[in-house]
Structure formats: structure tokens, C-alpha cells
Amino acid sequence: MRSAGPAVLLAMLTILALAGCLATRGSDDPESGAFPPALRPLALPLHHLAIATGNYLNTDQQLDRRLFSGKAPAGPASSDLRITWYGHATARIEIAGLSVLTDPVLDTPVDLASPLPHAFHKPLLSESSLPRIDAVLISHGDYDHLHMPSLRAIARRFPQATIILPEGLGHYGREAGFTRVGALELGQNAMLGSLAVTALPAIHATKRNLLGIPDGKAFSWEIRSRDRRVLFIGDTGYGSVFTEIGRQRGPYDLVLVPIGASEPDYLVREEHASPEEAVRIAEDLRARHAIGIHWGSFALAPETRSGPARRFVAAGRDRIDALVLPLGRPTAID
Ligand SMILES: [Zn+2]
Numbered sequence: 001m002r003s004a005g006p007a008v009l010l011a012m013l014t015i016l017a018l019a020g021c022l023a024t025r026g027s028d029d030p031e032s033g034a035f036p037p038a039l040r041p042l043a044l045p046l047h048h049l050a051i052a053t054g055n056y057l058n059t060d061q062q063l064d065r066r067l068f069s070g071k072a073p074a075g076p077a078s079s080d081l082r083i084t085w086y087g088h089a090t091a092r093i094e095i096a097g098l099s100v101l102t103d104p105v106l107d108t109p110v111d112l113a114s115p116l117p118h119a120f121h122k123p124l125l126s127e128s129s130l131p132r133i134d135a136v137l138i139s140h141g142d143y144d145h146l147h148m149p150s151l152r153a154i155a156r157r158f159p160q161a162t163i164i165l166p167e168g169l170g171h172y173g174r175e176a177g178f179t180r181v182g183a184l185e186l187g188q189n190a191m192l193g194s195l196a197v198t199a200l201p202a203i204h205a206t207k208r209n210l211l212g213i214p215d216g217k218a219f220s221w222e223i224r225s226r227d228r229r230v231l232f233i234g235d236t237g238y239g240s241v242f243t244e245i246g247r248q249r250g251p252y253d254l255v256l257v258p259i260g261a262s263e264p265d266y267l268v269r270e271e272h273a274s275p276e277e278a279v280r281i282a283e284d285l286r287a288r289h290a291i292g293i294h295w296g297s298f299a300l301a302p303e304t305r306s307g308p309a310r311r312f313v314a315a316g317r318d319r320i321d322a323l324v325l326p327l328g329r330p331t332a333i334d
Contacts, residue, residue, distance in 0.1 A: 035264060035267075043264065044212075047268075048212055050302070051117055051118075051300055052117075052210075054118035054299060055299075056118070056300065056301060056302055056303075057120070059303065059307075060304040060306070061120055061304075063296060064306035064309070067306060067309050067310065067324050068324065068325070068326045079333060079334065080095065080097075080227075080228065081093075081228050081253060082094040082095075082330050082331065082332050083254070083256070083291060083325065083331050083333060084131075084329065084331070085291065085293060085325040085326075085328075086104075086123065086327065086328060087105070087121065087124060087296065088103070088105055088144060088293070088295075088296075088297035089102060089103035089144070089145055089234045089256075089293050089294050090102060090103055090123070091232070091293060092131060093223060093230060093232070094330075095230065096193070096194055096195055096226070096228070097193075098134045098192060098195055099132050099133055099135075100133075100134065100192070100195075100223060101133050101135070101136050101137070101154070102136075102234065102256070103137070103138060103139055103144075103145040103146070103234050104136060104150045104151070104154060105123050105144065105145075105147045105297075106123050106125045106126055106127065107123040107124075107125065108123075108126070108149035111148060113148065114143055114146075115143055115210075116143060116144060116147065116298070117143075117144060117298040118298065118299045119297055119299070120297055120299065120305050121297060124327055124328050126153075127153035127156065130153070132158070133157070133158045134158075134192065135161060135162045135163070135164065135197075136154060136162070137163075137164050137197065137221045137223075137232060138164070138172075139219060139220065139221065139235060140216065140217065140218030140234060141165075141169050141206035141208040141215075142208060142235065145234050145235065148172065148175070148176055151163070151172070151173070151176035151177075152177055154176075155178045156177065159177070159179065161180070162178070162181075162190075162192060163176070163178040163182070164181075164182040164183075164184060164190055164192075164221070165181070165182070165183050166183070166184065166199065166206075166219045167186075167199075167217065168183070168216050168217055169183060169216055170183025182197075184197075184199040184219075185199065186199050186200070186219065187199060194225060195223055195225055196223075197221055197223055197224075198221070198224070199221065200219060200220045200221070200222050200231070200249075201219065201220065201241045202234070202235065202236040203238070203239045203241065203271060204218035204235045204236050204237065204271045205218055206218055218234070218236075220232060220234070220236065222249065228253050228254075229250070229252045229253055230252065230253060230254045230255070230256070231245075231252050231254075231255045231285060231287070232255075232256045233255065233256060233257050233258060233281070234293075234294070235258050235271065235272070235294060236257075236272075237270045237271045237273055237277075238274075238278075238280060238281060242280075242284040243284040246284045246286045246287075250285050250286035250287070251285075251286035251288065252285050253287075253288050253289065253333060254287065254289045254290070254333050255281070255285050255290050255291070257278045257281050257282055257291070257293065258272070258278065258292075258293055259273070259274075259278045259292035259294060259295050259308040259311075259324075260275075260294045260295030260296065260300065260301065260303065261294065261295075261298075261301045261303075261308075262275065262301065263303045264301075264302060272301075274311070275292070275311035275315055276311065276312075278290070278292060278315075279315040279316045279322055282316075282320050283319065283320055288321065289323070290323070291323060291324065291325060292308065292323070292324045295308040295309055295324070309324040
């Protein structure tokens, strides 16, 4: 029995190597990310193992800069709505004079209690380079969205900042050092100065454990000023709930919508919308502009680094203003 451990591990690694080779051919073809049918019963654990071991870094890591040459929704510099994307689901939304940071992942020392997936690039922000932050919004508790060292850094720099999380996750805000913590139920809202922040549905769950077992909620956050409406969706699958939100609460000036980590499609489609579905979400919400997030930072799927963005921009052509932003560049929204 004593020799069974290494043998099983070796077998797993062999299967992983085989599956990984087949799973990371590096094409943008949605079909290319599938594990071969014979391995499908093992596909979910293999997928998690591939993320944990960095196997999905074996794709084309080039950032396709042509993606950023499209027409930006360049509003005037004086616009009361500006977005800066820092990678993955981290974005700074400047609206009505306030600065709101979503799902922050900063450059921090490694913390084994908040493990991050293998990354294509170093996080842009650090504690010392943070711009002013008035509030932090957390979509859900997955490690790549609720990153404790990043939250601690923000609470140290901006002790007056407010953090808003889904109900059940509030203790993370307090443990990070925030004194203004809002843990909202679905449909509840909180006022941030003149901004109303409302918890709306997302088709996703928190899985804050290494086994991938659902153990908390996931929401979208609507940020509404007197004359602007923005929806931040950190992670979601596709569903009719967005038509309902669009009908009841739209139209939106802007939606930040996740477009990556949607492969292998048959395995993760219930909680990760494809880039094409992300365009449908923006249409359903009646959004004027849609910015694709949750791509190009972490190796979470058998897809190339730029693949989700290429597919999103292509799917949006002639339908909606679907765009991706270069890292770290503030963009005014008209
Ligand atoms: Zn995610």
C-alpha cells in the first residue's frame, strides 16, 4: 500500500500531461479547449489540477495589442465616468467624484491563505502606487476576486474607505481592517455619498476552498449616480436573469462583463459566460458600452491570453460597443 501514493500521483501527472497537451493547443477555436472524450469523466479534477499546476500557462501568452486600436468610447476628459482596468476583475470606476475599486488584486507578498492562480503578468497596483480609493466592491469570495493581502493593503492606505461584499462574506472585510463594511443581501442597496450601490444577481458561486466546493454567494453590483448607471459583473454564467435586469433597471451606460475562463465550455459554462454570451449579456442589459474583463491575467483555462478578448470584440461587431482596455490607462466614457 505504501507505494500506491507515488504510483497514483505519477498516473495523474501522466494523464494531466496528456490532457494538458491536448487542452492547450493555443488556438482561439472554442472547440480546441476540450479534453478528449476518453478523459471527460476525469475532466473537472484535471481542469482544477491544470489551473493549480500552471499548465494553462502553456498557451500563446502574447497580448494582442491590435485589440486596443478600436474606437474607444472616448468621452471628454471632463467626463464624470472614467474606467481604468488593472487586469482580471480589478477596475477603478471614477463616477460622480468618487473612486470605486472592484475585486482588487494588488502586487503583494505571497499569502498561502489567499492563493492566486498562475499569472500572465504582475499585478499593476501595489500598496504604495494605489490611487485614491473611496470604496471597494467585492463580487464574490473566490481567491482571485477576494484577495486578503490586497484588501489589507487598501485598508491600511485608506482606513476611511468602505467595502461592500455579498452577505455572508462581511467578516473578510472586517478581518482585512475595514471599519466601514456593508454585507448586502440580494436586492439591498447601500449609499456611498450620492451613489447607490445595489446587489443584483450573478450566475456564479463563491468557492473559497481548494476543492472547488460552493461555500458562498456571488453578486453583480449596480452603481448608480444621478445620471449614470454602471453594472459590474465579476464572474457569471449566461442566463435570462440579465434580460430581466435590463428590462427592470436598464439601460446602462456601461457594463463590465467577464469574458474569460470559459473553456472547456462543456465543463464550466454554467458559471463562466463565453465571450459571445458576454455580448448577449450586454445586449440583454441594454448597455451602451461593454468592457470585457476577467481575461488575460490568470491562466485559468485552455485558451490563449488574448483569445477571449478577440472573440468578444468580434462577437460585438455591428451589434454593441464591445471593447477591451489596455492595462492601467484611464478611459473616459461618454
Ligand atoms: Zn473569477
